[in-house]
Amino acid sequence: MKRPKIVILGAGFGGLMTVTKLQKELDVNEAEIVLINKDSHYYQKTWFHQVAGSNMTLSRVRFDIKDVIDSNKVQFIHDTVIEIKPEEKKVMLEKIEVHYDYLVVAVGGEVGTFGIKGIKEYSLSISSASAARHINNHIEGEFSNYQGGEKEDKITIVVGGAGLTGIEFLGELTDRLPKLCRQYKVDRSKVEIICVQSSFALPIFEHDLGQYAVNTLEKKGVQFRFETRIRECLPDGVIIGKNGEEAVEKIHAGTIIWAAGVRGNSIIEQAGIQVTEGRVKVNPDLRAPGFENLFIIGDCSIFVDEKTGQPYPPTAQIALQQGTTCAENILSLLSKKTKLKKFEPNIRGIVCALGKENAVGVVYGNKVFGSKALFMKKMIDNRALYMIGRSSLILKKGRLNLF
Numbered sequence: 001m002k003r004p005k006i007v008i009l010g011a012g013f014g015g016l017m018t019v020t021k022l023q024k025e026l027d028v029n030e031a032e033i034v035l036i037n038k039d040s041h042y043y044q045k046t047w048f049h050q051v052a053g054s055n056m057t058l059s060r061v062r063f064d065i066k067d068v069i070d071s072n073k074v075q076f077i078h079d080t081v082i083e084i085k086p087e088e089k090k091v092m093l094e095k096i097e098v099h100y101d102y103l104v105v106a107v108g109g110e111v112g113t114f115g116i117k118g119i120k121e122y123s124l125s126i127s128s129a130s131a132a133r134h135i136n137n138h139i140e141g142e143f144s145n146y147q148g149g150e151k152e153d154k155i156t157i158v159v160g161g162a163g164l165t166g167i168e169f170l171g172e173l174t175d176r177l178p179k180l181c182r183q184y185k186v187d188r189s190k191v192e193i194i195c196v197q198s199s200f201a202l203p204i205f206e207h208d209l210g211q212y213a214v215n216t217l218e219k220k221g222v223q224f225r226f227e228t229r230i231r232e233c234l235p236d237g238v239i240i241g242k243n244g245e246e247a248v249e250k251i252h253a254g255t256i257i258w259a260a261g262v263r264g265n266s267i268i269e270q271a272g273i274q275v276t277e278g279r280v281k282v283n284p285d286l287r288a289p290g291f292e293n294l295f296i297i298g299d300c301s302i303f304v305d306e307k308t309g310q311p312y313p314p315t316a317q318i319a320l321q322q323g324t325t326c327a328e329n330i331l332s333l334l335s336k337k338t339k340l341k342k343f344e345p346n347i348r349g350i351v352c353a354l355g356k357e358n359a360v361g362v363v364y365g366n367k368v369f370g371s372k373a374l375f376m377k378k379m380i381d382n383r384a385l386y387m388i389g390r391s392s393l394i395l396k397k398g399r400l401n402l403f
């Protein structure tokens with residue numbers, strides 16, 4: 001008898017979690033499981049800011065997908081998805097096409113520019129492993145090429161966005177700065193780091209946690225411009241303006257990091273599925289509205305909190321938990337059950353690192369600061385590894401220096 005075919009697109013947090021659960025629950029004769037990813041490696045995206053800030057190597061954040069999947073049960077295809085055709089139940093890859101009975105779309109997000117002119121062309125974003133490494137090299141290049149001399153001549157780095165990604169990157173960058181200044185004999189006073197944010201820092205937290213992050217980073221030399229937006233990005237800087245005001249100011253900068261927006265992967269909107277900013281508002285059971293056999297999880301989905309009416313922020317934690325529920329729902333469909341499980345996020349905690357020695361966040365409803373928060377951050381990272389690859393992945397890649 002023909003086995004039902006489950007195809008998972010994307011081997012990130014959501015996709016790998018779905019596969020891990022399915023391979024555990026299903027026998028080879030029960031279903032065919034196919035995982036497709038554009039890289040042969042999985043990259044621990046939540047550590048990209050450390051690569052960009054040069055405090056972690058690329059090999060440290062990378063692991064082989066084949067180390068995580070059971071190759072007796074799961075076929076891995078290393079290829080890029082270029083089109084999803086839900087009406088024909090097939091997916092077009094660069095090299096081949098793949099048919100499916102059940103599809104899980106977990107291809108993550110892309111950089112969202114909010115339509116700001118020049119962001120795509122002139123800014124750098126911490127969106128992929130190679131982009132993170134490029135940022136690291138670019139900043140090093142700025143220091144090595146710095147001639148000094150002129151009074152006004154400075155190394156200026158602008159970071160657009162003071163959410164989790166922007167703040168974590170600033171923590172890494174300011175940790176690295178003393179070494180860079182020493183190495184290239186640059187006077188620290190010649191380096192300016194300016195963060196521009198349309199509201200206040202870390203809007204996913206209460207104000208005091210954002211303020212803690214601001215105080216920590218200001219002490220390390222970061223200047224913040226709150227209630228201010230980047231209006232345009234240019235080859236040599238940015239135009240910024242205060243919210244609601246006409247007046248604008250130009251900041252000359254050799255490095256512009258855009259850390260302010262995530263949108264869904266563009267292959268989804270091309271599939272004829274209704275999207276908002278490239279992301280799909282999924283049903284409570286994680287299926288795309290109108291599709292019986294198509295699940296969308298992780299950063300390319302929008303899942304609304306029933307209590308607040310607001311979407312949950314896209315995080316690794318949500319993607320992992322959605323992966324589990326999605327797999328459970330596919331198992332239900334395979335056993336002909338029609339009532340599927342509602343996804344119920346269990347937000348255990350979110351912690352934002354502020355460099356090597358400090359962090360801030362909320363864990364099980366309690367605010368945490370400083371070294372305690374940093375410890376919790378490492379535990380959260382290790383837990384994510386454990387969920388995907390059990391103890392062996394922690395031993396290979398885990399953050400074992402907990403204190």
Ligand code: FAD
Pocket residue numbers: 009010011012013014015036037038039042043045046047048049079080081082106107108109126127164165168265267297298299300314315316317318319351352
């Ligand atoms: P991803 O993990 O992005 O995985 C998507 C996968 O799909 C990738 O493997 C990609 O290669 C593949 N793919 C994409 N397009 C295609 C294609 N066309 N064909 C084939 N394969 C494709 N979240 C937290 O919870 N805590 C944090 O502390 C945190 N810190 C972060 C720090 C940084 C710097 C960044 C960038 C993000 C951070 N996040 C954090 C967010 C978190 O990383 C994401 O929410 C999470 O990775 C989303 O998981 P996902 O499975 O949806 O997508």
